[in-house]
Amino acid sequence: MAEAHQAVGFQFTVTPDGIDLHLSREVLKHIYLSGVTSWRKRAIRFKNGILTGVYPASPSSWLIVVIAIMSTIYARIDPSLGMIDTIKRTLSVSGYMTVQTQTVLSAILFATGLWLSLILMLRYTLKTLLSYHAWIFESHGKISFCTKLWLSLVKMFSGRRPLLYSFQTSLPRLPVPSVDDTITRYLESVRPLLDDEQYNQMEVVANDFKKDQAPKLQKYLILKSWWATNYVSDWWEEYIYLRGRSPIMVNSNFYAMDLLYVTPTHRQAARAGNAVHAMLQYRRKLERGEHVISLLLLLALGVVPMCSYQMERMFNTTRIPGIETDFVQHLSDRKHLVVYHKGRFFKVWLYYGGCHLWPSELETQFQMILNDTTEPQPGELKLAALTAGNRVPWARARLKYFSQGANKASLEAIETSAFFLTLDDEVHGYDPDKLGSLDLYAKSLLHGKCYDRWFDKSFTLIAYKNGKLGVNAEHSWADAPIIGHMWEYVLATDCFHLGYTEEGHCKGDINKGLPPPTKLQWDIPLECEEVIEDSYMVAKVIADDVDFHGCLFDEFGKGLIKKSRTSPDAFIQLALQLAQFRDKGEFCLTYEASMTRMFREGRTETVRSCTSESTAFVRAMEDKNTTRLDLFRKAADKHQNMYRLAMTGSGIDRHLFCLYIMSKYLSIDSPFLKQVLSEPWRLSTSQTPQQQLNMVDIKKFPRYVGAGGGFGPVADDGYGVSYIIVGENLITFHISSKFSSPETDSYRFGQNIRQAMLDIRALFDQKDKKEKEKEM
Incomplete structure (x- = not known):
C-alpha cells in the first residue's frame, strides 16, 4: 500500500540511551518536492486568478495609472476634482502619517479606485459589443461596415493574451425571447407535420396560451434572467438530466x-x-x-x-x-x-x-x-x-x-x-x-x-x-x-x-x-x-435493444459541398430529411443540437430541421421536379437562418421548456406547454465538432482523423444520428435505433443517408453539366 510505503521513511526505536530516530532521505526528498509542487501550483493559480480578475486590463496597467496620477500631483494638477484631498483629510485623523505620506497614499488609493472603475467600464463595453450578433446573419465573405467597425472595437477592448476564463465576466447573458416570436416560430415549425384541421386546433391552443397564461410566466422568467447567470442552464441540468430516474x-x-x-x-x-x-x-x-x-x-x-x-x-x-x-x-x-x-x-x-x-x-x-x-x-x-x-x-x-x-x-x-x-x-x-x-x-x-x-x-x-x-x-x-x-x-x-x-x-x-x-x-x-x-x-x-450502424461516407465531403456554396451542415440536414422520408414515408419532428456558448453558462438550443421549405424540397426530389435545386437552396438558407437564431438566443425550445417549469412552480395548468413538451423527437441529430485545437494538420497527416462519437436513440421508434465532417472528403455517421421497433433499421437508414447525399450532389453535377454545354 502507498501509506505503508511512505511509512518506512520514518522509524524510531527506544534504547537505554534514548530514542534512536531514523529518517529516509528519499522519502523526505519526495515530501519536500511534493510541498514545492503544491506551493508552485498555488502561486500559478493565484497569479492567473489576478490576471483573469482584472481582465481586459493587466496588473501592470495599475502601475501606469498610479504613476500618471502621481505625476499630476507633482505638476500641481488635481484630476480627482478634490477626491484626493477628501481621502487625505480622512487619513489625517490617524495622526500616524506625515503630510507627504498622506498625499502619496491618497493618490494611490484614488488611482486604484480609478483603475478598478476603468476595468468595470471596459468589461461593460466589451459585454455590450459581444451582445451584437448581426454579423452572424451576413452572407459569407460579405462583411458590412458596421461589422467591420464592431470587429475593430472588439479587438481593441479584448486585451492581450487572454486566459481560459478571462472573458467569463464579459460574456452577455442569454436573452429571453418574446412570447410572440416563440409562438410564431413554433407554429411555423409544426406546420409541415400537421394537416389543416390539426394545425388550426394547435393555433387556437397556442393563441389562448399567449393571451392568458404566457404574460405572467414570461414576467417571472424575465425576473429570473436578471437574477440568474443563465435563465436556462440550471433548470436544464436539473430537470433534463439530474431528476431523471431512468x-x-x-x-x-x-x-x-x-x-x-x-x-x-x-x-x-x-x-x-x-x-x-x-x-x-x-x-x-x-x-x-x-x-x-x-x-x-x-x-x-x-x-x-x-x-x-x-x-x-x-x-x-x-x-x-x-x-x-x-x-x-x-x-x-x-x-x-x-x-x-x-x-x-x-x-x-x-x-x-x-x-x-x-x-x-x-x-x-x-x-x-x-x-x-x-x-x-x-x-x-x-x-x-x-x-x-x-x-x-x-x-x-x-x-x-x-x-x-x-x-x-x-x-x-x-x-x-x-x-x-x-x-x-x-x-x-x-x-x-x-x-x-x-x-x-x-x-x-x-x-x-x-x-x-x-x-x-x-x-x-x-x-x-x-x-x-x-x-x-x-x-x-x-x-x-x-x-x-x-x-x-x-x-x-x-x-x-x-x-x-x-x-x-x-x-x-x-x-x-x-x-x-x-x-x-x-x-x-x-x-x-x-x-x-x-x-x-x-x-x-x-x-x-440498441441497433447501431456506423456509416463512413467518403464519396465526397466538406470540400465539394462548399464549392456548391452551401453550408455543409445544411446539406447534411437536408439529406437526413430526404433519408427520413424515404425510410418511413413521412416527415417527423427533428432535433438538431446547436450551442449557445456565446452567452455566459450557455449550453444548447434546438434547431427544428424539418421545415416547410425542407419538406417541399424532399417532395420535389421524389417527384423529380425540375425546381429541385432552387428548392434545395431555399431550404438550406432557411436552415442556416434557424441555426443562427438558435445560436444567438432566439431559439424556441429552451424558452418553452423554461415557461413550462415556471408553470409548474406557479401551479398553472397549460395544455399548450404540455403538448409541446410531450411531442417525440423521432429524428434526433447532432454534429460533432472537429479540429477545435488544430494540433494536427489533416492535410499533412490525412490518416490521423477521429471517428467522432454518438449517442443512443431518443425515441422508441426513432433514430439518433451523430455525424462528424472530417477534413475535405469524409463524413462519418453514427446511427442508433431500437431493435424492438418494427419501424426502424439503422443499417437501412444509413443506406438511405448515403443515397440521399449522392442524389443531392447529382443536382449540382447536372447544373454544372448544363452550364458547360451552354459555354460550348
Whole structure:
C-alpha cells in the first residue's frame, strides 16, 4: 500500500540511551518536492486568478495609472476634482502619517479606485459589443461596415493574451425571447407535420396560451434572467438530466471514438499510459486556466469567445444518485485513478514526489493490473451495473450498503478519483476488412457489458486489448464539444508529442520504487448482490435493444459541398430529411443540437430541421421536379437562418421548456406547454465538432482523423444520428435505433443517408453539366 510505503521513511526505536530516530532521505526528498509542487501550483493559480480578475486590463496597467496620477500631483494638477484631498483629510485623523505620506497614499488609493472603475467600464463595453450578433446573419465573405467597425472595437477592448476564463465576466447573458416570436416560430415549425384541421386546433391552443397564461410566466422568467447567470442552464441540468430516474446508460451518456485508421501501439498498457498522462497534462492546464482561449474555443471571425464554464467540472467529478434527484459532485485536485479490469477495481496513484507519473511509469502500473490473476470478490464483478440501472435502486443501495466500512472507503475512492479507466478485455476498433466492426465498437463504447464502465463518472476512459481507445461520458455536467476538445488534445499529444518506442512501449525511464496499484476491498452482502443483478438485467435489456450502424461516407465531403456554396451542415440536414422520408414515408419532428456558448453558462438550443421549405424540397426530389435545386437552396438558407437564431438566443425550445417549469412552480395548468413538451423527437441529430485545437494538420497527416462519437436513440421508434465532417472528403455517421421497433433499421437508414447525399450532389453535377454545354 502507498501509506505503508511512505511509512518506512520514518522509524524510531527506544534504547537505554534514548530514542534512536531514523529518517529516509528519499522519502523526505519526495515530501519536500511534493510541498514545492503544491506551493508552485498555488502561486500559478493565484497569479492567473489576478490576471483573469482584472481582465481586459493587466496588473501592470495599475502601475501606469498610479504613476500618471502621481505625476499630476507633482505638476500641481488635481484630476480627482478634490477626491484626493477628501481621502487625505480622512487619513489625517490617524495622526500616524506625515503630510507627504498622506498625499502619496491618497493618490494611490484614488488611482486604484480609478483603475478598478476603468476595468468595470471596459468589461461593460466589451459585454455590450459581444451582445451584437448581426454579423452572424451576413452572407459569407460579405462583411458590412458596421461589422467591420464592431470587429475593430472588439479587438481593441479584448486585451492581450487572454486566459481560459478571462472573458467569463464579459460574456452577455442569454436573452429571453418574446412570447410572440416563440409562438410564431413554433407554429411555423409544426406546420409541415400537421394537416389543416390539426394545425388550426394547435393555433387556437397556442393563441389562448399567449393571451392568458404566457404574460405572467414570461414576467417571472424575465425576473429570473436578471437574477440568474443563465435563465436556462440550471433548470436544464436539473430537470433534463439530474431528476431523471431512468438509466443514464444509453439514454443519456454518449461516447467518443479513437483515431479511425491509426493505432500507434497495440500494447494496451502503453496506450493507456500515454492517454492518462496526456489527460493529466490537460487537467493541469485546465486547473490553472492556462489553455489559450483563441486555441481552446470555437471562434467566430477570430474574435468572439465562447463560454468556458462547462470545462470546470471535466475532472474529479461524479454524478451522485439520489432518491428524488441526483447531484453533481466536483472536487479539487484528485491524485488517484480507479481502474477496472476483469471484475476487479484498483486504485492507482497519479503523483509521486509531487509530479505526475510519466507514461512509462503509468504503463508499468497498468501492466501490473493486467498481470493480476486474482478473482473478483463476491458481488464485485458486476458492481458497476448499479450505475447502469434505474437511479432509485442505486440511490437506496448506496445509502444502505455503501455508507460504512470497506464499501464506503472503496466507493469513495471511485467517486473522488480524477476519472475512471477500464482496461477492457475485448478487441475493438474500425477494421475495413471486418463487416460491422464500427457498429460493435460503438456499442461497446456506449454500454459495454453494462458493468465494466462507471457511468456516473464525468467520463470513463476505455483502453481495449488491441490498443484502441474510447470515452464514455456522463451528460449532465457538460455537452459533447467539451469532451471533444479534451479528446482531441489527448489523441494529438499521444501520437505527436509523447510517442512510443520501436517495441510499442511508452518512452522514458521507470521508477522502480513506485507503490503498486491497490486493490479495492468490498464486503457486499447477498441482498446487495440481488440489487446489482436486478440493475444489470435492466441495463442489459436496454443494451441488447440498441441497433447501431456506423456509416463512413467518403464519396465526397466538406470540400465539394462548399464549392456548391452551401453550408455543409445544411446539406447534411437536408439529406437526413430526404433519408427520413424515404425510410418511413413521412416527415417527423427533428432535433438538431446547436450551442449557445456565446452567452455566459450557455449550453444548447434546438434547431427544428424539418421545415416547410425542407419538406417541399424532399417532395420535389421524389417527384423529380425540375425546381429541385432552387428548392434545395431555399431550404438550406432557411436552415442556416434557424441555426443562427438558435445560436444567438432566439431559439424556441429552451424558452418553452423554461415557461413550462415556471408553470409548474406557479401551479398553472397549460395544455399548450404540455403538448409541446410531450411531442417525440423521432429524428434526433447532432454534429460533432472537429479540429477545435488544430494540433494536427489533416492535410499533412490525412490518416490521423477521429471517428467522432454518438449517442443512443431518443425515441422508441426513432433514430439518433451523430455525424462528424472530417477534413475535405469524409463524413462519418453514427446511427442508433431500437431493435424492438418494427419501424426502424439503422443499417437501412444509413443506406438511405448515403443515397440521399449522392442524389443531392447529382443536382449540382447536372447544373454544372448544363452550364458547360451552354459555354460550348
